[in-house]
Amino acid sequence: MKHLNWDDLRLLLLIVQEGTLRRASKKAGMSPATLSRRLDDLEEAVGQKLVERFQAGCLPTAFGADMVALASQMGEIALEVERTRDRQDAHAASGVVRINTDEWLSYFLTTRFARFHDAYPNVEVEIVTSHRPYSLARREADIALRPYRPEQLDLVTRCLGTLSFGLYCSRDVAERHAAALSSGDWARVPFVGFDEPRAEFQSDRWLRALPGAPAPWMRCSYGLGILDGVSHGAGLGVLATFLAGDQQDLVAAIPHIPELDQEIWLSMHASLRTSARIRAVVDFMGQVFAAYRETGR
Template sequence: MKHANWDDLRLLLLVAQEGTLRGAGRKAGLSPATLSRKLDDLEEALGQKLVERFQGGCVPTAFGADIIAWAGQMGEIALEIERTRDRQDAHGASGLVRINTDEWLSYFLTTRFARFHDAYPNVEVEIVTSHRPYSLTRREADIAVRPYRPEQLDLVTRRIGTLSFGLYGSRDLVRRHAADLAQQDWTRMPFVGFDEPRAEFQSDRWLRALPGAPAPWLRCSYGLGILDGVAHGAGLGVLATFLAADHEGIVPAIPRIPELDQEIWLSMHRGLRTTARVRAVVDFMEQAFAEYSETGR
């Protein structure tokens, strides 16, 4: 029996998690044919079949299930080694990290990064806010945080959380329209939304589809304009849920709108994934989204 390749064991874990060569290959940036060849190499090295491959997916053999369990433990150990290294590198990390993201996520990050500076005093963070995605391959930014998964195969991508939205108003406005809200009678409610060029945003389509609701009388070209209008009593508006925790005068009319949930994806160029300053920023953002998932803040 030959020595097993750790990279091939990782691919075996991915196949077990995804259940198909196509799904695992998509995550690994490999074609199903290439992934199948690597599984063949691993099976040859270990001397036994690991996965039965059917048209509908992949099923581990009994031997394969044992190997997958051991490989999972190896993965946890490898991750802990990386975390230990990262902790030791913390004060040695230095330089600039540029993050490209949209408006809501920019607000989410900028209101949380103060703690990061305490841990990594020599790392500078630049958050570039735009609806247009910057090119990571041309190094217009180091990291992108977006509500969709990029398609480029030369990028490292990972899902870091889910952003939720609700319908909010000022405390006084919600109190004055309590009866209408209880009956979901939207006909006499004032609304704040995006302007016409942005009326196709998912949140604005949802708002304009409320039965009997008038079109937003106050329209803005940017999300924080909607926040300002809502906070100052101009009407109800769709906002990211974390904003309510930061503004005591804003209360929910609908606390969460599940169909507006957005999966948040982080991506970066493969060449940057081992850079200390980039690892530090990525780990911090993952922790921030984990806390938001647990607490809503």
């Protein structure tokens, strides 16, 4: 038997699981031609045919089925190795991680980070909230979360997902202004928004452009002030939609405003990518945003 590429066994397992080279190649992130060549290499290495290729799909030979069973066992072993590594990392990772972001994302993180401490008890997290981005190059922060992709070449970036927004009010306001809300008569309802220095924010420009809507009678210099005003009956305001699951008394006048969607980008200095504490925080934030994509919360 020639030298065996163990990664080719993983591809064999994927081909059999997916049933066709096309579906397997898409999942593997390579072209069908490349995947076919890798299968040829594996069959040459073991000296036997592993898969019968038909127009409708692929079926393993008897020997191929045995190899698939072994590949499946290897996959389970690999997963167990990763879980063991993660458990060791949980004890090895230590130190402080500073995350710089804006108000909505600060609230999003602080209300979802409790489980992180259980997994990584020696890592401390500082969430630094500001409209002004902190400098990652000058180490003002370790990680940044922002609604745009940074352009610096020395940064590692990753899109975590999309933050969406809606127009909300309290249950009391919804009941008192039910007729106006159902007809979209914005002139007859009160609003809460940002103050004049922040009137250029995209959400506030959208709010002030609503047909017939009066200027917000209550104006705040920070996003959570709008949340407080809206949830306590001061009027309608633009809020991040994840808050709907956190605040039981919020009512959506417009559940989703597509033009306000924001891609959320994580960035960090390239020199930090191998840090255990940074990797722990980045992986956890990836899990949190994955859950948000699936549930909206």
